[in-house]
Amino acid sequence: MTNIVTSVEIDAPFPRPPVELTSEEKSKHKNAIKRLLEEHNAVLIAHYYTDPDIQSLAEETGGFVGDSLEMAKFGAQHEATTLIIAGVKFMGETAKILSPEKRILMPTLEATCSLDLGCPIEEFSKFCDQHPDREVVVYANTSAAVKARADWVVTSSIAVDVLEHLAEQDKKIIWGPDKHLGRYIQQKTGADMLLWQGACIVHDEFKTKALEQTKALHPDAAVLVHPESPQSVVELADFVGSTSQIIKAANDLPQQKLIVATDKGIFYKMQQKVPGKELIIAPTAGEGATCRSCAHCPWMKMNALQVLSEVFEGDDKEIFVDEALAEKALIPLEKMVNFAKTIQSEVKSNI
Structure with missing residues (x-):
């Protein structure tokens, strides 16, 4: 059974696209960023959706390109004391939750996500409270506060496996925030789900x-x-x-x-x-x-070379997550990470 939950309207202006750079300007910024990474014992971690210049720079400097979960896991395992997260804000928050001892910087903290914007914690928490008999499963594309309210956090690569696991236990689910992914999961697993009506603008x-x-x-x-x-x-x-x-x-x-x-x-x-x-x-x-x-994504596009080269300037680039909130959000995140390890072990044992 799939039921639909009323959505939250998003009224946020789209960011302006960054100014196009010449080849010479790009080279200048890249060299500056490489120098800064070495000076600050930092590593650049980029999402698949950032521009090619950012992804190639991450690879050239010993960083990483991947999805949101892979990014956070790489950062937690890397020896660098500072992680530069090129993506959107919830990715920086996830990195901070999994690596609280590290400094997490982003080119801009204004880079957000329509799924995050469309699932404010007040409205979502109120809805969850109305259905206390349901497990709360949220997509990784959400704020730290929403993650802290959840029983499970999932990425798209593991969502079907987790929901299938819960369906086998006859668990009833609240799913948020992406309605399309939620519907897809429900059709694949047959889980009893209430769907929050968020959507990715892309x-x-x-x-x-x-x-x-x-x-x-x-x-x-x-x-x-x-x-x-x-x-x-x-x-x-x-x-x-x-x-x-x-x-x-x-x-x-x-x-x-x-x-x-x-x-x-x-x-x-x-x-x-x-x-x-x-x-x-x-x-x-x-x-x-x-x-x-x-x-x-217009917010992913904000991760431009010119702003990345200024990531160590000013005090408005660092991600902070309230300690008590981070402790709560870490619980469903670790459940996902451990579940993923179990699946990988099972796959290897069947080879």
Whole structure:
């Protein structure tokens, strides 16, 4: 059974895109950042959805590129005393919760997420209190406060496994905040779920009719879709999965053309894995389209080289999480990490 929860309207202005840099300016900023990382015993950790310049710089300097959970785990295990998180604010908070002894900096703390904005703790907590018989499972794309209210935190790569585990125990679920991912999980697991009505502005804009037209133009292409996309888009997919799963599928699938319905920042890593394949971004235009994001998160785009080079300037770049709140949020995060380790162990034992 799936029930729908009233959504919270988001009325937040989109950030301005960063100023385009010349090749010379990019090189200057990169050299400055490399020097600063060494001077401050810092490591750069970037999300798949940041711009290629940021991802390549992370790799060049011994940092990391991955999804939100992989980013936090890498930071916790790295010897650096300062972590530079290139992504959106909830990722910096997660890194701080898992590495409280480390200094967590971000190019800008204004980089947020529509899922986070659409799930304010006051409204979400009030709803949870109305259904005390349900386990609260929240997506990683949420604030530290929402995580602290949850029984479980999940990423898209592990969400189906966790909810299947809970469904087998006849647990009733409150899910937040992404409605599309929640619906996808419910269909895969049969779990009894109440869905908070949040959505990612990037994935919510992929258009069914336009995607059908793109498939008609490229009948030999495989369609890869992130489950944060609308159900009608998911139904057109040859593969549905998280960012890391999509990258793996790009390599595993035999098709030489791939139509990809997720943030186009992922193309940097995908092209590394499958340099000989043609990557086509799924369309966000079509009837009723607003194309506010045009397949690239405007907040992720704020992680530009020029602001990254200023990350050690001023006192408005550091992530802080209230200690008591962090302790509460750590509990569901550790449950997810431990559950993931169990799954990995089971996979290895079956090989």
